[in-house]
Amino acid sequence: MSKVAIITGGGSGLGQATAVRLAEEGVNISVVDISEEGGNRTVEMVKDKGADAIFIKADVSKNEDVKNYVDETVSHFGTIDYFFNNAGISGSGKYFLDSDIDEIEKIVGINLLGALYGVRHVAEVMKKQGSGAIVNTASSAGVIGQDSVVIYSATKHGIIGLTKSMVAEYAKDGLRVNAIAPGPTETEMVRNFYKDNPEMKENAESGIPQKRLGTPEEVAELVTFLLTSKAEYINGEVIRIDGGFTNVK
Ligand SMILES: NC(=O)C1=CN([C@@H]2O[C@H](COP(=O)(O)OP(=O)(O)OC[C@H]3O[C@@H](n4cnc5c(N)ncnc54)[C@H](O)[C@@H]3O)[C@@H](O)[C@H]2O)C=CC1
Numbered sequence: 001m002s003k004v005a006i007i008t009g010g011g012s013g014l015g016q017a018t019a020v021r022l023a024e025e026g027v028n029i030s031v032v033d034i035s036e037e038g039g040n041r042t043v044e045m046v047k048d049k050g051a052d053a054i055f056i057k058a059d060v061s062k063n064e065d066v067k068n069y070v071d072e073t074v075s076h077f078g079t080i081d082y083f084f085n086n087a088g089i090s091g092s093g094k095y096f097l098d099s100d101i102d103e104i105e106k107i108v109g110i111n112l113l114g115a116l117y118g119v120r121h122v123a124e125v126m127k128k129q130g131s132g133a134i135v136n137t138a139s140s141a142g143v144i145g146q147d148s149v150v151i152y153s154a155t156k157h158g159i160i161g162l163t164k165s166m167v168a169e170y171a172k173d174g175l176r177v178n179a180i181a182p183g184p185t186e187t188e189m190v191r192n193f194y195k196d197n198p199e200m201k202e203n204a205e206s207g208i209p210q211k212r213l214g215t216p217e218e219v220a221e222l223v224t225f226l227l228t229s230k231a232e233y234i235n236g237e238v239i240r241i242d243g244g245f246t247n248v249k
């Protein structure tokens with residue numbers, strides 16, 4: 001029987017690339033995104049690979065939307081085998097003391113509360129099933145400190161705490177929970193961030209030992225490995241995929 005994955009932020013970037021890669025493995029996908037246009041495009045891309053997909057519109061910072069995408073997935077596909085808990089936003093690039101409270105609430109709401117709500121509802125289904133694999137999207141800014149991204153970095157460090165502590169509570173129930181920590185990767189989010197903060201692009205590229213940004217397809221390959229049975233004994237890990245960036249910082 002085909003496996004089923006929920007991917008949040010599935011309408012673009014890392015989520016979209018992972019949807020396509022999982023579809024190549026025959027996995028059916030619930031594409032969750034706030035953007036109907038992006039989400040529907042991903043559904044078409046998954047179907048082109050021969051797998052089934054539905055789009056569920058949700059703002060992950062709203063608990064009722066999160067509960068709804070979980071319920072809709074179970075009612076349509078009957079199960080949730082994999083969860084790529086990935087939707088997120090960057091920030092303005094301002095120094096922390098120049099940022100306002102609205103920015104703090106927005107980034108924390110989407111990146112951290114959204115991820116916590118997601119795991120809260122998905123893990124309940126997986127625990128009942130006695131199996132399931134989750135990959136949470138952290139960031140290189142979740143394993144090291146960096147200027148201009150204090151709020152973002154705080155949320156991504158939180159994602160890592162969520163990942164490790166879930167394992168302490170639910171590995172015995174058949175759950176695997178891992179995190180990825182990508183360095184700068186060529187997606188819409190990063191293109192927009194560097195457009196507003198061009199000096200950070202130069203700093204990023206020169207600071208990466210491999211001297212290039214990552215690609216969404218490289219990240220999708222890692223997520224697919226971690227979600228599927230090939231990684232059956234990997235649990236609570238934070239896998240960096242950053243061209244060596246955080247190893248030389
Ligand atoms: N691109 C990069 O360099 C890196 C990205 N990340 C993380 O990867 C994740 C995905 O980012 P990218 O693919 O790069 O960005 P992206 O901007 O290409 O994709 C993010 C998707 O999330 C959706 N989204 C935004 N807010 C949402 C909300 N409230 N509810 C539901 N969906 C929402 C957007 O509509 C978009 O489709 C994020 O968590 C980001 O922090 C981590 C490290 C590096």
Ligand SMILES: CC(=O)C(C)=O
Nearest residue numbers: 139140141182183184
């Ligand atoms: C956006 C982001 O997470 C990085 C590492 O650039």
